[in-house]
Amino acid sequence: MGSTLAQKVWDAHVVRQGGSGEDLLYVDLQLLHEVNTPQAFDALRAAGRTVRRPGLTLGTEDHNTPTLALDRIIADPAGRRQAQLMRENCAQFGIPLHRLGDPGQGIVHVIGPELGLVRPGMTIVCCDSHTTTLGAFGALAFGIGASQVEHVLATQTLGMRPLRNMVVDIPGRLPQGVTAKDLVLALIARIGTAGGQGHIVEYRGEAVDALSMEARMTLCNMTVEAGSRAGMIAPDETTFAYLAQRPGMPQGAAWEAEVAYWRSLRSDDDAVFDRSVTLDASTLSPYVSWGTNPAQAVPLDGRVPAPGDFAGEAERAAAERALSYMDLRPGTAMRDVAVDAVFLGSCTNGRIEDLRAAAEVLRGRRVADGLHMMIVPGSAGVRRQAVDEGLDRVFAEAGADFRAGAGCSMCAALNEDRLRPGQRAASTNNRNFEGRQGKGSRTHIVSPPVAAATAVAGRLAAPADL
Missing domain, CATH: 3.30.499.10 (Aconitase, domain 3)
Known part of the structure; x- marks a missing residue:
């Protein structure tokens, strides 16, 4: 064998x-x-x-x-x-x-x-x-x-x-x-x-x-x-x-x-x-989390599920708690969910390709009024490369906040970068647990292109929606 x-x-x-x-x-x-x-x-x-x-x-x-x-x-x-x-x-x-x-x-x-x-x-x-x-x-x-x-x-x-x-x-x-x-x-x-x-x-x-x-x-x-x-x-x-x-x-x-x-x-x-698990990549579309763990996610063109959609008692209870914490109604179209902030960064999506993908969406567009988009490079080297490629200018012209320092930032919320209670964010980090990005924060995990499109639209969106 x-x-x-x-x-x-x-x-x-x-x-x-x-x-x-x-x-x-x-x-x-x-x-x-x-x-x-x-x-x-x-x-x-x-x-x-x-x-x-x-x-x-x-x-x-x-x-x-x-x-x-x-x-x-x-x-x-x-x-x-x-x-x-x-x-x-x-x-x-x-x-x-x-x-x-x-x-x-x-x-x-x-x-x-x-x-x-x-x-x-x-x-x-x-x-x-x-x-x-x-x-x-x-x-x-x-x-x-x-x-x-x-x-x-x-x-x-x-x-x-x-x-x-x-x-x-x-x-x-x-x-x-x-x-x-x-x-x-x-x-x-x-x-x-x-x-x-x-x-x-x-x-x-x-x-x-x-x-x-x-x-x-x-x-x-x-x-x-x-x-x-x-x-x-x-x-x-x-x-x-x-x-x-x-x-x-x-x-x-x-x-x-x-x-x-x-x-x-x-x-x-x-x-x-x-x-063994098989997943056909050709059937996939952009995904977004709706709940308080990464498994509570649906396609962006989907809707917020209801607790009754789940077979197990534990899953139904988890969905009820998540819906209450996230302040979401079952049946709501994910594209109708408005956000207060967008975070691009973390060890999941803070590399140069991630910044390039966001810049491609933001180029020639503006972040929605009243929305704060924070972009934190995963390393000092990533930031230098972004500046060399002119991505910093794209971010500035779009009204995004491109940070000077590199680190975990709002992913872990162990520094000043955190959401206020009740604030909702589209985030490229890896976890959406209760309070992960600040006490009372609500996190929707997304990809860099979806994060950038959401920043422009003011609600969960894909680049094709713009």
Whole structure:
């Protein structure tokens, strides 16, 4: 019996197999941000341990960082303290850190690939669930907890029980105007927020092959919203072309040897998966969430469902609560839902392709009166590229607020970027839980083109509606 892509990467990193069914895995790269790491360093010091491989660890400031200006002080005392501890801990243990204002600073899941640190076949961990993003490169990447962060810092290994394997086959081509964000929303709406629980998901098929690397990162990013521990895509020519442009890549014969190995990282024809799902890409259209979890989503041309539309008692109860919180009436056309704000950014959709897609819609148009559109680049590098391409001028002429700093911003609402109670937003982030973007906030998850069109229309809309 053949092996899946995930099994190949897992098996290549097993240091020791434990009698309890847990494998000890070698970790190629650990990424850190300021929010979930202070306790790991405290435990490290308490045990008198050092960091085993500082060069295989990288820190960045992203969750609490202000975006209005690079010299702005973090307003929240707890957030300010977290950033200060991050700087002190990285300095003490010799870990490279990208601080606010550094050219390499940004959201941890954005800068990893951008800086050439992520490659096929690697094991990558971070104290953040959306580390699944990096599986787009054929890496096994997942989020871990604070105690696990400490273990990796001290040993460069991590104990884990093997996970089950799930494959999502996506034949067909995405129609014009349909993005990877719509694809993953449609998938989660179908299988639910626990549909991938206990599994590593591999995406494959014609639609996946046609995606850019940035779109593949969007797809893998939201894998965790279906309950999965990791999402992966086998590396191919698109992957190699992207990596060839990254800093620190090997050259000449060394590059060819790497690529030859990377080509072997795909599931064998006779590999057996524990679960299989097929989603025809050609049948999809732009999607938008209506409720308070990513599975509560419908096509943009659909309507708000009624609790009675759901078969299970738990689903009906969840729909009732979501409708009450979101202040929506069943049967309302999604295109009739007006919004107060639009957020473009996050580790899901804060890359240069996302900004380009929004700029294409905004070019020659204006943001609706009374609506605030905030655009926050995923990294300092993304912002520089946007300025080089003149996207900043497009945003300014449209009346959008293109922020100076990079970071998680309104996705996590841990800095000043947050909605007021009762405000409704179309957002390109990954989560729409109650209060996710500010206490009492109401979030509709959308793609970048839909976000931009919504900003112009003042209500949920696709570019074709303008």
